[in-house]
Amino acid sequence: MSINVQTVPYPFAKVGQPAPAFKLPSTKNLDTLEETVSLDDYRGQWLVLFFWPYDFTFVCPTEIRGFSDSYEQFKELGCEIVGASVDSVYTHRAWIQTPVEQNGIGDIKFPIASDFTKETAHQYGILDDASGAAHRGLFIIDPEGVIRYQVVTDMNVGRSVDETLRILQALQSGGLCPVDWKPGQRTLG
Numbered sequence: 001m002s003i004n005v006q007t008v009p010y011p012f013a014k015v016g017q018p019a020p021a022f023k024l025p026s027t028k029n030l031d032t033l034e035e036t037v038s039l040d041d042y043r044g045q046w047l048v049l050f051f052w053p054y055d056f057t058f059v060c061p062t063e064i065r066g067f068s069d070s071y072e073q074f075k076e077l078g079c080e081i082v083g084a085s086v087d088s089v090y091t092h093r094a095w096i097q098t099p100v101e102q103n104g105i106g107d108i109k110f111p112i113a114s115d116f117t118k119e120t121a122h123q124y125g126i127l128d129d130a131s132g133a134a135h136r137g138l139f140i141i142d143p144e145g146v147i148r149y150q151v152v153t154d155m156n157v158g159r160s161v162d163e164t165l166r167i168l169q170a171l172q173s174g175g176l177c178p179v180d181w182k183p184g185q186r187t188l189g
Contacts, residue, residue, distance in 0.1 A: 024113065033089045033090065048138065050138040051136065052085050055091050056091075083110060083113070084120065085112075087116070091114075115186075121147025128155070
């Protein structure tokens with residue numbers, strides 16, 4: 001018996017495939033909130049795109065400040081960072097302008113995008129349909145726009161900035177990196 005199987009494009013972001021395009025309002029210009037960020041803005045360089053559930057929550061600020069504190073390390077590796085949630089760009093601005101002591105995030109070194117329509121979170125396969133929030137999804141996209149790494153965690157578990165840097169360096173090494181590989185160590189090929 002022969003079964004005819006048609007190839008259907010994968011409906012969500014997938015490692016080894018082109019990253020879904022996006023163009024979102026952002027905090028790039030905190031005064032006007034009129035500048036967008038898009039995948040095309042980052043062609044030719046590495047990009048870490050990470051999502052969190054909601055602004056003004058508890059785990060999210062630790063991650064955002066952690067990535068901001070390490071921003072120069074990413075820049076030295078030819079990598080930009082964009083953060084995103086399903087909150088409005090106005091909520092993002094309020095969160096940035098709220099002091100850290102009052103659960104704000106203060107000044108950060110990369111733009112935060114607003115996926116208010118939730119289309120991008122859906123395309124990246126991280127939208128929680130029940131709550132309408134994005135899971136904690138992190139994607140490393142190469143200079144050609146291909147997803148090379150993704151990790152998605154539940155909403156209550158923060159990600160490691162150090163591990164993200166290690167994975168970025170492993171991807172950039174071009175070699176086969178064994179368990180616990182660190183920059184400067186020999187690759188397998």
